[in-house]
Amino acid sequence: MTVLAAHDLIVARGGRALVDRLSLDLGTTGSIALVGPNGAGKSTLLRLLAGLDKPDSGSIRLDGADLGTLSAVQRSRRIGYLPQHFEPHWDLTAGQLVELGAHRLEGLGAAAIRNVLESHALNDLADRRWSTLSGGERGRVLLAMVLVGDPSVLLADEPAAALDIRHRLDVAALLAARGLERLSVVVVHDLDLAFRFFDRVVVLDGGKVAADGPAAQLLHDERLDQAFGVRFERVATAAGYSLVANGR
Amino acid sequence: MRVWFGLTAVLLLALIVAACAGHDWATPADLWRALAGDTSLRSRLLMDWRVPRVLAAALVGGLLGLGGAVFQGVFRNPLAEPYLLGSAGGAALGATIALLVPLFMPQAYTLPLLAFLGAWGATVLVIGISRVAGAVDAAGLLLAGVAMAAVLGALRSFLMLALSDETVSLQVVMSWVLGGIQTPTWSGLGVLTAISAACLGLSLLLARRLDLLGLGETMAKSFGLDVTRFIAFAVLAGSLIVAAAVAFGGLVAFVGLASPHIARWLVGPLHKPLLPATALVGAIVVTLADAIARAALPPAEIPLGLVTAVAGGPFFILLLARRLRS
Numbered sequence: 001m002t003v004l005a006a007h008d009l010i011v012a013r014g015g016r017a018l019v020d021r022l023s024l025d026l027g028t029t030g031s032i033a034l035v036g037p038n039g040a041g042k043s044t045l046l047r048l049l050a051g052l053d054k055p056d057s058g059s060i061r062l063d064g065a066d067l068g069t070l071s072a073v074q075r076s077r078r079i080g081y082l083p084q085h086f087e088p089h090w091d092l093t094a095g096q097l098v099e100l101g102a103h104r105l106e107g108l109g110a111a112a113i114r115n116v117l118e119s120h121a122l123n124d125l126a127d128r129r130w131s132t133l134s135g136g137e138r139g140r141v142l143l144a145m146v147l148v149g150d151p152s153v154l155l156a157d158e159p160a161a162a163l164d165i166r167h168r169l170d171v172a173a174l175l176a177a178r179g180l181e182r183l184s185v186v187v188v189h190d191l192d193l194a195f196r197f198f199d200r201v202v203v204l205d206g207g208k209v210a211a212d213g214p215a216a217q218l219l220h221d222e223r224l225d226q227a228f229g230v231r232f233e234r235v236a237t238a239a240g241y242s243l244v245a246n247g248r
Numbered sequence: 249m250r251v252w253f254g255l256t257a258v259l260l261l262a263l264i265v266a267a268c269a270g271h272d273w274a275t276p277a278d279l280w281r282a283l284a285g286d287t288s289l290r291s292r293l294l295m296d297w298r299v300p301r302v303l304a305a306a307l308v309g310g311l312l313g314l315g316g317a318v319f320q321g322v323f324r325n326p327l328a329e330p331y332l333l334g335s336a337g338g339a340a341l342g343a344t345i346a347l348l349v350p351l352f353m354p355q356a357y358t359l360p361l362l363a364f365l366g367a368w369g370a371t372v373l374v375i376g377i378s379r380v381a382g383a384v385d386a387a388g389l390l391l392a393g394v395a396m397a398a399v400l401g402a403l404r405s406f407l408m409l410a411l412s413d414e415t416v417s418l419q420v421v422m423s424w425v426l427g428g429i430q431t432p433t434w435s436g437l438g439v440l441t442a443i444s445a446a447c448l449g450l451s452l453l454l455a456r457r458l459d460l461l462g463l464g465e466t467m468a469k470s471f472g473l474d475v476t477r478f479i480a481f482a483v484l485a486g487s488l489i490v491a492a493a494v495a496f497g498g499l500v501a502f503v504g505l506a507s508p509h510i511a512r513w514l515v516g517p518l519h520k521p522l523l524p525a526t527a528l529v530g531a532i533v534v535t536l537a538d539a540i541a542r543a544a545l546p547p548a549e550i551p552l553g554l555v556t557a558v559a560g561g562p563f564f565i566l567l568l569a570r571r572l573r574s
């Protein structure tokens with residue numbers, strides 16, 4: 001089982017700390033939503049956890065090994081990173097894109113690629129070029145590219161932000177469901193989705209962890225209101241609680 | 249498969265047409281006789297001068313295409329061109345020095361050597377400058393390359409004015425700078441063939457990683473590519489390919505820009521098929537352009553670079569317009 005943990009991370013840019021002595025144990029499995037106001041350091045933290053950027057100080061350990069000592073290929077096999085925006089520079093087909101994602105895993109055959117295409121309902125799209133795909137189809141292709149090797153850690157940065165509500169629900173449910181067997185850490189802007197689908201919620205504010213706990217508990221935590229600088233009204237609905245900002 | 253067969257057939261046809269073309273036109277029958285070992289003066293002229301020149305043009309074209317495809321892949325910009333990145337400018341500066349300054353070695357060695365060093369040095373400088381300036385992305389490199397190309401061009405002009413005298417005519421330098429295939433000996437052609445094959449092999453080694461880079465730097469990184477190192481390596485490989493082309497063909501514009509585009513229409517954007525297809529397209533384009541350069545204004549020869557610029561300029565403008573509109 002993979003354990004991912006960050007210890008005492010600091011990232012400063014232009015004299016401002018984006019991530020400020022942040023420690024966070026993400027454990028082995030579970031679905032974790034990272035929430036927080038703009039500039040809280042959510043995306044920065046996610047990129048650090050994915051090994052895409054290096055912290056100024058502090059360390060990230062993956063199964064006890066320092067993430068910085070792993071090669072880019074070793075990292076890429078165990079950590080899947082779903083970016084907020086993705087736009088390939090060349091107009092490849094959906095099948096070619098998924099194949100590129102599969103390339104980081106040695107010996108992943110055509111059968112595995114076909115399986116991934118099928119499980120993301122991409123069979124009919126395999127030969128379609130990126131430029132001809134709709135927003136929802138693109139989202140599915142990107143998911144298939146990242147999940148093709150079934151990485152033990154999935155880090156997703158607001159993957160559904162540009163999608164319509166139906167696709168956003170689908171994606172949130174899918175990412176959270178991965179937490180049953182693996183580790184799924186997702187930056188979520190929509191607090192309702194975060195509390196409805198994810199087991200654990202981590203609130204970031206000013207580059208620090210402001211609150212961290214099971215979603216059901218944290219929902220009623222004062223620190224949530226403080227981090228966002230508003231007063232939330234918790235409205236019970238059939239689908240769970242809905243947070244409505246009600247004054248400052 | 250049909251595309252490859254078609255490209256090869258067109259290249260063969262272009263080679264035959266080009267071997268016949270010249271201020272003294274030959275027929276395919278003349279060509280056949282010469283290839284069959286006929287020893288008449290006409291056949292010997294064809295075999296010793298025209299055929300090696302035509303083959304050299306094809307190889308230089310292939311190299312130019314490859315260099316362009318590698319640079320477009322690295323910079324993920326379909327408008328990237330070796331000439332925008334300083335490598336061709338560096339090669340030209342090195343060659344100008346070889347042509348104008350008496351050195352301890354014969355020019356046949358110093359010219360390719362200094363062209364290689366110039367291209368390599370300019371590219372290393374471009375990477376260095378963009379790193380120092382804090383620009384690690386493709387746009388930063390491209391801008392550093394544009395600045396470098398301008399400086400190198402000015403240096404070259406200064407050298408041409410300061411160093412040329414009655415003994416080394418400016419015309420020699422000018423005709424080289426404007427682009428023109430040197431007619432090689434058969435052994436020289438062998439060297440060029442080996443270099444071209446090595447360059448094709450080198451570029452194919454980059455193919456999969458160029459595809460990854462095309463996903464954007466973040467995705468490429470998350471898929472296991474060491475982006476910074478790969479860009480530096482691929483730029484070097486690209487500038488070596490360009491230097492080889494420049495050493496044998498002078499400054500020939502727009503082939504490196506246009507060939508990858510044409511190849512992308514034919515085989516798609518994945519680099520493994522794209523690179524060899526681009527080499528074939530470049531070979532066809534330069535073979536025909538060189539034939540025009542030799543045959544259009546007999547007995548004079550138009551510099552090859554002028555032919556490709558006249559044909560390629562409008563192509564570039566068309567691409568630019570399409571890109572701006574979309």
